[in-house]
Amino acid sequence: MHVTVIGAGLAGSEAAWQLAQRGIDVTLREMKPEKKTPAHETEYFAELCCSNSLRSDQLENAVGLLKEELRRLGSLILQCADATRVEAGGALAVDRHGFARMVTEQIRSHPRITVVPGEVTEIPEGEVVIASGPLTSDALAERLQALLGADTALHFYDAAAPLVTAESVDMDKAWFGSRYDRGTADYVNCPMTEEEYDAFWKELTCAQEAPVHGFEDKMVFEGCMPVEVMARRGHDTLCYGPLKPRGLKDPRTGKEPYAVVQLRRDNADGTVYNLVGFQTHLKFPEQRRVFSMIPALHDAEFLRYGVMHRNTFLNSPRLLDRYYRLQSQPRFSFAGQMTGVEGYVESAASGFLVGVETARRLQGKPPIDFPRETAIGALGLYVSNPSVTVFQPMNINFGIMPPLDHRVKGKRNKNAELSARSLAIIDQIKQEVREA
Numbered sequence: 001m002h003v004t005v006i007g008a009g010l011a012g013s014e015a016a017w018q019l020a021q022r023g024i025d026v027t028l029r030e031m032k033p034e035k036k037t038p039a040h041e042t043e044y045f046a047e048l049c050c051s052n053s054l055r056s057d058q059l060e061n062a063v064g065l066l067k068e069e070l071r072r073l074g075s076l077i078l079q080c081a082d083a084t085r086v087e088a089g090g091a092l093a094v095d096r097h098g099f100a101r102m103v104t105e106q107i108r109s110h111p112r113i114t115v116v117p118g119e120v121t122e123i124p125e126g127e128v129v130i131a132s133g134p135l136t137s138d139a140l141a142e143r144l145q146a147l148l149g150a151d152t153a154l155h156f157y158d159a160a161a162p163l164v165t166a167e168s169v170d171m172d173k174a175w176f177g178s179r180y181d182r183g184t185a186d187y188v189n190c191p192m193t194e195e196e197y198d199a200f201w202k203e204l205t206c207a208q209e210a211p212v213h214g215f216e217d218k219m220v221f222e223g224c225m226p227v228e229v230m231a232r233r234g235h236d237t238l239c240y241g242p243l244k245p246r247g248l249k250d251p252r253t254g255k256e257p258y259a260v261v262q263l264r265r266d267n268a269d270g271t272v273y274n275l276v277g278f279q280t281h282l283k284f285p286e287q288r289r290v291f292s293m294i295p296a297l298h299d300a301e302f303l304r305y306g307v308m309h310r311n312t313f314l315n316s317p318r319l320l321d322r323y324y325r326l327q328s329q330p331r332f333s334f335a336g337q338m339t340g341v342e343g344y345v346e347s348a349a350s351g352f353l354v355g356v357e358t359a360r361r362l363q364g365k366p367p368i369d370f371p372r373e374t375a376i377g378a379l380g381l382y383v384s385n386p387s388v389t390v391f392q393p394m395n396i397n398f399g400i401m402p403p404l405d406h407r408v409k410g411k412r413n414k415n416a417e418l419s420a421r422s423l424a425i426i427d428q429i430k431q432e433v434r435e436a
């Protein structure tokens with residue numbers, strides 16, 4: 001039994017691993033390092049192309065639940081993320097390179113996985129999992145268009161935030177801390193007075209953007225909106241978003257500043273930080289000019305500037321079943337961002353489900369019912385739901401899971417109960433899911 005997986009990103013790596021762990025031989029085809037998408041920089045698999053955060057690790061948050069489900073079920077991506085985590089308050093952030101290196105080593109050393117480098121330009125014979133991501137190469141995207149017809153590709157735009165070196169941040173003008181002093185002091189907080197913010201905001205709203213063909217503000221995915229697009233929505237919009245000062249008292253004044261830019265550690269050594277929420281597609285010299293107006297970043301050394309890229313995904317509600325399998329030609333499954341799930345963890349979750357179910361099908365076993373009460377199941381059911389007419393990339397959220405059958409006071413308590421309900425189901429099916 002053999003499966004070809006196209007793309008060794010978060011979804012493809014997870015799918016290949018789950019298949020191989022269940023005794024299926026896998027050919028994993030990845031175009032790196034020969035050819036790289038505009039957002040990928042290294043030769044490693046499962047490269048995180050923007051933030052190094054896999055978002056909240058709390059069970060009161062849906063993405064925290066999704067991670068816990070994957071953890072209990074034996075996900076490779078979660079195992080590597082947990083092993084390479086860096087402190088980030090209640091979030092699971094990882095050492096970007098350490099994480100990707102570990103995934104790559106695990107995949108390369110698996111006896112059932114053969115890695116074949118090079119761009120896939122023709123769709124292979126046999127059983128195929130397509131996990132080539134939001135930046136699928138043009139040649140493959142054309143082939144998919146021909147395979148799937150007009151419903152193939154919808155485009156949105158995603159953006160990535162810049163990285164700066166820790167030593168270039170002026171710590172006389174910043175401090176280490178977490179919001180409301182919760183957890184450890186993992187963020188570098190860069191305060192701004194009202195006058196400083198006002199000058200920064202004015203320059204940000206009129207700074208020059210890099211040309212992106214076909215780009216319009218309305219085509220931006222809300223969860224990854226460029227900071228300049230958000231700034232244009234109003235003078236104080238950023239102060240209610242990524243520059244929110246609530247719970248961040250400057251130890252030098254004992255007060256909350258007018259606005260605070262937070263920097264999050266990007267590697268285990270703490271030598272590199274990313275600007276939280278500063279996804280952008282400004283021209284590079286403009287990023288340097290405008291972001292250097294943040295007082296603590298006046299001499300910041302930029303290791304990478306922010307970039308904006310196309311995000312290609314399928315019209316999945318018309319094409320896929322709940323296991324991300326192509327209804328019209330079941331030898332094809334899709335996984336990852338291109339199915340319309342949005343985010344690192346969601347991409348890994350779809351790869352997990354595809355890996356498990358493809359292996360089961362090839363072995364003549366019935367599919368496992370991941371019900372809508374579980375986050376993994378809810379995602380697959382959402383993207384394949386034919387009643388969804390205007391399909392947009394979807395982060396996991398409790399809104400796509402059935403409500404509780406009783407009233408619970410307080411959102412956190414309610415979410416905690418929704419998570420407990422899901423994890424009870426996961427614990428029941430865990431053994432069957434994990435069996436080879």
Ligand SMILES: Cc1cc2nc3c(=O)[nH]c(=O)nc-3n(C[C@H](O)[C@H](O)[C@H](O)COP(=O)(O)OP(=O)(O)OC[C@H]3O[C@@H](n4cnc5c(N)ncnc54)[C@H](O)[C@@H]3O)c2cc1C
Pocket residue numbers: 006007008009010011012029030031032035036037039040046047048049050051052118119120121131132133134135136137140158159160224307308309310311335336337338342343344345347348
């Ligand atoms: C610029 C950008 C920033 C993002 N930032 C975030 C973020 O901060 N947080 C977040 O949660 N999500 C983010 N996302 C969304 C998404 O979660 C990630 O893109 C995630 O990596 C998707 O996982 P994937 O496995 O589907 O695709 P990828 O991780 O992109 O993996 C796809 C792989 O397929 C390979 N490939 C492509 N075409 C071919 C081909 N023809 N032949 C062989 N190999 C091929 C690629 O080289 C790549 O390794 C971002 C997306 C983009 C584009």
